[in-house]
Amino acid sequence: MVSGRIRREIMAMIKVEGLYHSYTRDENYALKDVNFEVENGEIFGFLGPSGAGKSTTQGILTGLLQLQKGNVTVAGYDIRKIKRKMFNKIGMSFEQSNVYSKMTAIENLVFYSKLFDVKTRDPLELIKLVGLDGKENIKTGEFSKGMKHRLTFARSMINNPSMWFLDEPTTGLDPAIAAGIKDIIKEHNSRGVTIFLTTHNMFIADELCGRVGFIVDGEIRLIDSPKNLKLKYGKKLVEIEYAVDGNVKKETFSTIIKEDKDALNKIIAESVILTMHTKEATLEEIFIKVTGRGLV
């Protein structure tokens, strides 16, 4: 039993227990009793609308915010007694690009490469990896938003992290570049890198994540794999188009939730049905069904 618990803790790259956080240091919590684990080598998607508590959680996990209440370990380090060497194992790609605008792309990466105690990657190689080759000697102040975002993403790989935090890694990128970023994430994960992906983009989460956690109003509502969620909720939705009072309406109902079934039966009984078919639920629809909230 004991050996099983120890093995489980080693396996967990991130372990969060009873996490609370209040910016006003009172009962007005931004995070309430958050509990989850991220296994070594998995891609864990942390999903929720703006203001749900995603960034707060990520801030605590990366030591940017002080841990107030609860227990958090990341890569085997207790966040309450944070040690700088922990960051040799951690990479962090921020949602808001944060590079020195008066320095060139290569100067930015070279500088950050000197701040770790481990072997770092070749800055030029990383610049090429994110499609910025030829731009390495341009000051980042002259970069577009997307280019800065890619450089921020590239910087997060500089220390070969085994725990990689990604905050909206494809936001603002065109589809081709976003696809390239997703390939990089998959390739790193295939080499055993654990990834904590914070996003409100359900498509990227669906594509990349082994498991996802839904957070709303500072509380985790559900944690499961996209596959399980689809098995549970998939093909149990009915999309119906019907006419009522001369207007055409389109709605989607679950065939397992009682309230949805009642509403669907009522429409069938009282309205003129134009089209009706079952469909596989998207992660976004599942999120809305589970949390009762949209993602914006």
Added chain:
Amino acid sequence: MKLLSSFKKELILASRSFYFYIELGSALVILAVLLLAVPENFSTTTTQYLYLGFPQAEKEMYVDTVLESESGVESEMVEIEAGGKTYDAQLITTDGEEIYIVDSEEAVEKLAYEKQAPGAVVKLDNSNQLSFKYYLQGYESTRLKNLISIMFNKDIGTLEEQIKNQEIRSLTADYEPINDRENTIPPIISFSSGLMGMFILASYIFLDKKEGVIKAYAVTASSVWQYLMSKIFVVSLTSVISGLIITMPVMGFRINYGLVLLLLLTTGFFSSSLGLLISSFYNDLMKAFGVIYLLVILFMVPAIAYFIPGWDPFWIKLIPTYPLMQGFKEIILPKGDIIYPLIASAGFLAAGVILFAVTNIRFKKTLSV
């Protein structure tokens, strides 16, 4: 290694930032003003306008008496313009005075008004007695007014004798004064090198906060103190350069530059740490501006005591710029007390270390998501 990398990065950023050039440019402007506009010794020559309502012979006798009273007194005929009119005058230049003798009482009145200088009319009244009329400006001290009153109520000969019999002894035999230009260096260095460091460092931090790079630094294996110290290094270096730009051309090699560097570095460390502490409470320069402004005003108060030695209350000595200015003054005085700048440097170093430690703790706590 990490500290060195951060320092190199800060040097790159500073060299591409206008704050760096503002400080060095300001130092050059101050130097130009010191060398080209500030005289080595400020003139204490007073100007007076005088009308003598005597017959020509008495007038010439008075002028001759003045010309012969001491050596170096010169006389020449000049024209003075005032209020759109031109007046003929005889200018008598002595060691500390320029006396313009004009041809009419009306000219004295007009010139005293236009040139904002004292004037006097001396003439014979109806009873053939000397009559004096003074045109003062209103800002003359009570002492001067009393002196004028005494002159007309006491015997001039007695007054002269009293003045001659006064013994003046210097209590500090080793004291060698510096000229006025050199005397302006300590307050200038204090403000341009010392206080600018506080402002510039806070600006650097706010720029980093705006770009979010502090957060990126916080998730590296490098400590916060190294990030802060690298900024202090660069700001202190800039302070030293700007301080030397001002000091070296004026003072030459007559002063102890080891002490100058020590005081510049320790005050740079102190003021930079203060700038860091201020920036830990705010997110942008505009919000911090009120506090910075109040501190700058407070730090300027000791300049009053510096230029008015008679006003030197105890509390003013507690303001950091007081020992800073006095320390620089002791360094540039030919026989200055070198212990004073050493003690001042130790004080600034100790205060800087305390401020830096507090700031480091605050920065660890105030990094936000």
